[in-house]
Amino acid sequence: MKIDFEHVQAAHCENGVTKNLLKFNGVDQITEPLAFGIGSGLFFIYIPLLKINNGPAFAFRTMPGNIFKRTCKSLGIPVVRKKFNSKEKAEKFLEERLKEGMPVGCQVGVYYLSYFPKEYRFHFNAHNLVVFGRDEDNYLISDPVMETTTSLSRYELERVRFAKGALAPRGQLYYPKSKASVSPDQIREGIRTGIKRNIRDMLHIPGNFAGVNGIKFTGRKIMRWRDKLGSQKAGLYLAQLVRMQEEIGTGGGGFRFIYAAFLQEAHAYYQNDTLLETSAKFTAAGDLWRSAAVQAAGIYKGRLQEQSDFNDMGEFLFQIADIEKQAFTALSKMKWK
Amino acid sequence: MEKKNVPQDITKLENFTREVCYALDENGNYVTELSTGWDIKTDALGVAWTDIEERVSNARKQVLEGKASPILFFMELRLMDVGIVSAYTGFWKWTIRRHMNAGTFAKLSEKKLKKYADAFDVSVNELKTMQVHED
Numbered sequence: 441m442k443i444d445f446e447h448v449q450a451a452h453c454e455n456g457v458t459k460n461l462l463k464f465n466g467v468d469q470i471t472e473p474l475a476f477g478i479g480s481g482l483f484f485i486y487i488p489l490l491k492i493n494n495g496p497a498f499a500f501r502t503m504p505g506n507i508f509k510r511t512c513k514s515l516g517i518p519v520v521r522k523k524f525n526s527k528e529k530a531e532k533f534l535e536e537r538l539k540e541g542m543p544v545g546c547q548v549g550v551y552y553l554s555y556f557p558k559e560y561r562f563h564f565n566a567h568n569l570v571v572f573g574r575d576e577d578n579y580l581i582s583d584p585v586m587e588t589t590t591s592l593s594r595y596e597l598e599r600v601r602f603a604k605g606a607l608a609p610r611g612q613l614y615y616p617k618s619k620a621s622v623s624p625d626q627i628r629e630g631i632r633t634g635i636k637r638n639i640r641d642m643l644h645i646p647g648n649f650a651g652v653n654g655i656k657f658t659g660r661k662i663m664r665w666r667d668k669l670g671s672q673k674a675g676l677y678l679a680q681l682v683r684m685q686e687e688i689g690t691g692g693g694g695f696r697f698i699y700a701a702f703l704q705e706a707h708a709y710y711q712n713d714t715l716l717e718t719s720a721k722f723t724a725a726g727d728l729w730r731s732a733a734v735q736a737a738g739i740y741k742g743r744l745q746e747q748s749d750f751n752d753m754g755e756f757l758f759q760i761a762d763i764e765k766q767a768f769t770a771l772s773k774m775k776w777k
Numbered sequence: 778m779e780k781k782n783v784p785q786d787i788t789k790l791e792n793f794t795r796e797v798c799y800a801l802d803e804n805g806n807y808v809t810e811l812s813t814g815w816d817i818k819t820d821a822l823g824v825a826w827t828d829i830e831e832r833v834s835n836a837r838k839q840v841l842e843g844k845a846s847p848i849l850f851f852m853e854l855r856l857m858d859v860g861i862v863s864a865y866t867g868f869w870k871w872t873i874r875r876h877m878n879a880g881t882f883a884k885l886s887e888k889k890l891k892k893y894a895d896a897f898d899v900s901v902n903e904l905k906t907m908q909v910h911e912d
Contacts, residue, residue, distance in 0.1 A: 449797055450797060451796065451797040451798065451799060451809070473799070473807070491858070493825065493856065494828065494832075494858075495825075551855075551856070556793075557789050557790065557793050559789045559822060559826065560789070560822075561856075562856055563856060563857060563861055585794065585796065585797075586794045587794045587795060587811075588794075604861065604864035604865045605857075605860065605861040605864045605865075606860070606861075608864065675824060676824060676825070676828055678821075679820075679821040679822075679824035679825055680821075680825070682817065682818055682821040683818060683821045683822060683825065686815065686817070686818040686821075687818060687822075688790075688796050689796075691797060691798055691799040692778055692783075692798045692799060692800070692812075693778065697778060697798070697799035697800065697807070698799050700799070700807060701799045701807035704806065704807050705807075719807075723778070723801065726778060727778060730778065733817050733818070733821075734817055736821075737816075737817045737820050737821065740820065740821065740824045741820055
């Protein structure tokens with residue numbers, strides 16, 4: 441049992457699943473950057489009190505699940521999303537969909553994902569992949585971060601679908617309810633609402649942990665890490681920041697390059713130069729995030745140890761916050777027509 | 778980032794997959810480019826693993842000195858925290874902290890030990906003796 445499903449690699453798993461499932465269901469205009477932008481994927485948050493892998497929690501993107509949900513909603517495509525209490529029911533439901541010829545998106549944990557190299561297997565439960573068939577005891581898997589398709593045994597798939605801990609998937613699966621077609625006007629509208637929601641998330645979110653304020657806040661905190669934590673722990677925290685920013689799935693620069701690509705593509709739907717100008721700003725922000733990563737590496741490799749080095753690191757984040765603020769402010773003033 | 782600057786460093790991803798990066802081509806348009814990896818983030822991952830190895834060896838030491846039970850060791854080995862152990866075993870967090878005491882651990886029933894062993898993907902005997910099998 442194998443569905444004729446086209447596997448196209450993507451930078452980020454959820455973008456890739458969204459794009460590939462939509463394409464299967466007849467919507468072939470949605471590229472990875474469009475899915476990311478319409479789903480308002482860009483974000484920043486730093487939660488000092490929440491510890492992940494013994495380091496602080498950072499995120500450069502919106503909550504898992506949002507990109508698929510928002511993109512489909514914006515384009516008027518109804519979706520099915522289900523969680524399960526029983527492993528048997530979860531597998532049975534999946535089997536039935538596969539028999540009907542419907543490839544299915546699954547949320548899974550990475551720790552027991554056998555085809556990943558050991559170095560990358562942490563208890564991270566918001567990875568996404570598509571199951572598109574079964575060959576005897578092996579499920580056929582399209583994991584968007586992989587160059588080619590792969591497979592998991594029944595036991596392995598069950599284990600990753602029922603990984604435990606934060607964001608436990610509980611067998612969660614999702615797919616568009618039916619074939620659909622999408623008009624250019626719907627995409628235009630999706631782009632507009634996607635950008636507006638992203639402006640809200642980055643500029644107007646309350647508190648100082650998130651959005652552009654969160655980037656500034658993180659910069660200020662980092663400047664104090666050397667005294668407060670000591671250089672070893674500070675290095676560990678900075679390494680965590682760099683991993684969240686650059687690790688597989690971000691497309692580089694903490695998703696800023698994907699967002700810049702989205703704004704370029706959006707220009708084909710709205711001929712407004714603000715989109716190209718802000719795209720260039722996000723390219724600059726992404727480049728600065730990468731320069732900051734190089735600076736952070738100097739610290740966690742032990743080459744840079746002075747307080748001034750931590751100050752420089754913080755300064756990078758201040759600069760980034762300013763650029764991203766300018767970019768979203770420009771977008772918020774844009775005339776949509 | 779320009780396409781020609783997309784890093785192509787040798788990393789742990791070799792023979793596994795390359796990753797998609799978004800970068801600008803000569804005309805300033807965004808395109809995708811496959812990258813084999815970037816030393817900066819390989820180092821970040823290395824820092825995380827050095828920390829894990831340190832935690833595991835500290836935990837082993839504490840168990841051997843009788844200051845902790847093997848649950849601490851396997852929790853660190855499997856990159857878990859008490860919250861994750863709790864989610865896999867169904868025990869409350871404070872119960873797990875109590876079971877991390879060597880004396881309390883020695884009195885645990887087979888049934889409870891089995892729950893821990895399953896969560897850590899080892900046998901009860903391996904759990905008791907801190908033997909590690911490679912998965």
